[in-house]
Amino acid sequence: MKQFFITATDTDAGKTFVSCALIHAFTQRNNTSIKPALKVAAFKPIAAGCELVDGQLINEDAKLLSEFANCAQSIAHINPIAFKQPIAPHIAAKKLNQHITVADINFHYQQVKSLNADITVVEGAGGWRLPLGPVTIESTVTGIDNKKTTYQFLSDFVKTTNLEVILIVNMKLGCLNHALLTYETIKADGLECIAWIANCASSDSMDNLSENITELEQLLPIPKIAQFDFIADVDEEGNDVSFSEKINIAANKIILSVLI
DSSP: OEEEEEEESSTTSSHHHHHHHHHHHHHHHTOSSSSOOOOEEEEOOEEESOEEETTEEEOHHHHHHHHHOOSOOOHHHHOOEEESSSSOHHHHHHHTTOOOOHHHHHHHHHHHHTTOOSEEEEEOOSSTTOEEEEEEEEEEETTEEEEEEEEEEHHHHHHHHTOEEEEEEEOSTTHHHHHHHHHHHHHHTTOOEEEEEEEEOOSSOOTTHHHHHHHHHHHSSSOEEEEEEOOOSBOTTSOBOOHHHHHHHHHTTOOGGGTO
């Protein structure tokens, strides 16, 4: 079984789009009469900006992931920690007198792992150092009770589970610095960042895009497994292009041999 954590250089960098494309690429890879299709599970542990539907908080990104994963997961199974306000999750939790901990996330992740999928794609939130909030650690030394408050981050969960990391680089001004800092931090955390994806999905193309991608190919010591370009909602013939069609186009660009 393989487990991948999808992170990015910043928020709104296309993590859900890439995760869906990756899942679709895996599920279609062996979908022939000769080899059975791969079982692919999805996990998006934390989401904010959810809609209340029939008493359940539904995150649109988690809903999209459920449409491409093929392990018959519920939305709650994919996204167990959800908040209505579209703000930093740990702030949303604080407003509700709740806490997000690595232990909580890992508990839900073990339920996903119990599906025994061939591939599990875990989509992060925000960037690499997404805060989960403070936790109090109690210990007793020489008969004296001690309490220490420390901060936990979503990256601590990745460290605990030792997931392989795929980095999405949001191709815009500043991406070289953001990509290198994120990669170096992942490595400093003792984890393997195994590949990166250039996401050029903005309708406003980055100036000198090809030069920046070439720079990253030289600076990042890991393979680039895809470059996703902007796909308009309407093609040149005036036909609507659905989200599923966009995902299929992107999935066909991924070099899966690097990951398997």
